[in-house]
Amino acid sequence: MRNRFVPAAIPTVLCAGLIALATNASAQLHDPATPLAVAAKVALRGEANSIAVREMRIVRKNDILVVQADMSNMGRTDRTVFYRFKWLDNVGNQVGDGESWKQMTVLGLGQQTVKSVAPTSAAVDLRLEMNVEPR
Template sequence: MRPRLALAAVPAVVCAALLTPVGAAHAQQHDPATPLAVASKINLRGEAHGIAVREMRIVRKNDILTVQADLSNVGRTDRTVFYRFKWLDNLGGPVGDGEAWKQMRVLGLGQQTVKSVAPTSAAIDLRLEMNVELR
């Protein structure tokens, strides 16, 4: 029979880690230079490998959302980024058939801007899904 560990015996750091919301832990996967409001719009698949989304501009024009996101490579070596935008309705469900994955190379210490337009006016939110490869 294993002895029970009293909560008082657990260090405060461990307790804080256990009580951290899942969203905050997800945001920590991104580069610290990525603002939390932007990080909440990103679904990163794997490691960021030095790619940071420094800024994201979301605008509603003629009742359709448009987005521009600036991807920065903070490393000196080139990175290949696979990305797509996932558009969401007011319940968080997907809108449209979904975008195909796109591939883009971000040069070392460089920046690229990706753009997209929502498929319908039902889209009120979005997620930028990314997969970053070393070469």
């Protein structure tokens, strides 16, 4: 049996191509009109099904983070959204016990604002986890 010569550049090119595909696939999970800073805070579980988080406002009041996020339904049919906020400390670990899932209906072509307050002052970042029911 002969040894085949595989140039070192081929695996590198293949890896770069796979990374580009993975990056494009993950970027397509969020609506293109959603700012990247907002999309980075959203953890989508499954398909978005016409729901987009277009704006997120985060402020620190009395040393506690407070967030408001606007969910927009880009479709004409009502959607049921399950969501919760996950609060993170300065190294990315979860702070507190975690919120329970909440359920909300976003009317067709409508918008809903969701709000939350961090459990402690140790929270410096967050993720909005969402699951949108298909109709």
